[in-house]
Amino acid sequence: MNIVVLLKMVPDVVEELEVAPDGKSLNAEFLRLIVNERDAHALEEAVLLKERHGGAVVAVAPEAPEVDEALFTALAKGADRAVKITGFTSDFSTRAAAKLLAQLLPRFLPADLLLAGCQAIDDVDGQLAAILAHELQLPYLGLVTQVKLEAAGRATVTKEFAGGVRGEFEMTLPAVLGIQAAEKPPRYIPVAKVRAAMKTQKIETVPAAGAPAAALVEVLQLAKPEAAGHAEMLTGSPAEAAGKLCGILLERGVL
Numbered sequence: 001m002n003i004v005v006l007l008k009m010v011p012d013v014v015e016e017l018e019v020a021p022d023g024k025s026l027n028a029e030f031l032r033l034i035v036n037e038r039d040a041h042a043l044e045e046a047v048l049l050k051e052r053h054g055g056a057v058v059a060v061a062p063e064a065p066e067v068d069e070a071l072f073t074a075l076a077k078g079a080d081r082a083v084k085i086t087g088f089t090s091d092f093s094t095r096a097a098a099k100l101l102a103q104l105l106p107r108f109l110p111a112d113l114l115l116a117g118c119q120a121i122d123d124v125d126g127q128l129a130a131i132l133a134h135e136l137q138l139p140y141l142g143l144v145t146q147v148k149l150e151a152a153g154r155a156t157v158t159k160e161f162a163g164g165v166r167g168e169f170e171m172t173l174p175a176v177l178g179i180q181a182a183e184k185p186p187r188y189i190p191v192a193k194v195r196a197a198m199k200t201q202k203i204e205t206v207p208a209a210g211a212p213a214a215a216l217v218e219v220l221q222l223a224k225p226e227a228a229g230h231a232e233m234l235t236g237s238p239a240e241a242a243g244k245l246c247g248i249l250l251e252r253g254v255l
Contacts, residue, residue, distance in 0.1 A: 001055030001149065003046040004108050006101065006116040006128070007074065009033040009064035013121065019222045026222070028065075035070045038117025044182035045147060046115050047078035053149055056080040058108050062088035062097070068203060069194070076189045076197040083108070087208040093217070094127050100208055101128075102135030107206070111174060112153075118142045118178035126178060133176035141169055142178030 011017060011026060012034045018027040035043075046057045058081045059074035061067050071082035085104060092100065105114065114136075119126035126142060133140030145166070146158035153173045160166055160180055232248075234241040249255045 001049055001053040001113075002058075002111045003049060003055065003113045003115060004058045004060060004105060004111045005039070005043045005046045005074075005079070006114070006132075007039045007043065007059055007061040007067075007070060008036045008117070008120055009061065009067050009070060010036045010121050019224065023221050023223075024219045031065075033064055033066045035073075036117050036120040038119060038179060038181075040117075040186045041182040042115040042117050042177075042179035043074055043077065043079070044184065044186040045144075045179055046113070047187075048183060049113070049147060049149065050078060055112070058083060058111070060085065060101075060105070060108070062092075062208075064088075071203050072197045072201070073189055073194050075201050076193045077187055081204065082201070083204045083206055085208050086205050094123055094125070095131055098128050098131035099135055101132055103209065104206055105132075105136070109174075113147070113155075113174065114138070114176040115179055116176070118144070118180045129176050129178040136176065139171055139175045140178070141171060141175070143180040144177045145179075145181050146183050147177065 010033065012032040015032050016030070018030045019025075020027040043057075043059060049055075050057050057079045059071055059079040060083045061071055063084055063086045067084060071084060075082050085100075088097075088100070114129075114132065116129040116132070117126075118129070120128075129142060130140050141157050141159055143160045144157055145160050148156040148158075150156060150170075155171050155173055155175070157169050157171050157175075157177065158166055159169060234244050236244070246255065
């Protein structure tokens with residue numbers, strides 16, 4: 001079982017985000033990047049499958065600040081290889097990124113599965129894995145929460161729908177999956193184990209070829225939300241608060 005996992009660095013929203021002077025991007029000076037949460041689940045699912053069925057896991061990530069630490073962490077968690085794509089900038093749209101990855105990933109194939117997070121906080125439409133599957137002419141399923149390998153190159157994949165509904169699909173491998181959540185929470189790795197990986201293992205580098213294609217969506221302006229008003233707190237007993245609420249609704253024509 002050979003698995004390629006795509007990792008992406010995204011802003012850590014625990015930190016205060018600042019808009020850059022150009023008004024169209026985030027200020028990188030105050031920006032801390034971490035592995036996208038769904039991609040971390042994709043890596044965990046890959047390692048779980050490797051532990052059950054053997055094989056190898058390759059973690060692939062575009063060049064970005066702090067990506068080396070993320071890739072060494074992936075190695076410490078159980079990945080066998082870590083690959084950094086150099087020359088891959090934030091100018092790449094989701095579509096352009098998928099096309100570029102489709103050109104680069106065949107050198108890591110044949111692989112039974114290509115796993116990526118089903119979405120990222122800066123790409124909530126979750127189209128990367130779907131477009132990548134189209135470019136590679138492979139079957140795709142998103143919002144995946146469980147993968148069970150069957151005999152003869154097949155897998156049973158559980159997909160989550162709205163309202164808590166789940167569906168099981170039989171897929172022929174190789175395939176591309178967009179992971180919503182791994183079967184278990186991503187494992188914690190001590191810093192000492194990451195440092196050990198830095199001393200004993202290495203990160204391979206692969207250059208990105210070609211310039212990014214023009215984005216279909218252009219960011220015109222970024223701005224922090226501005227408070228337009230404040231909530232009115234209703235005080236008093238429940239009956240008094242209910243009376244005040246009815247009065248407000250009547251005043252505004254709701255009742």
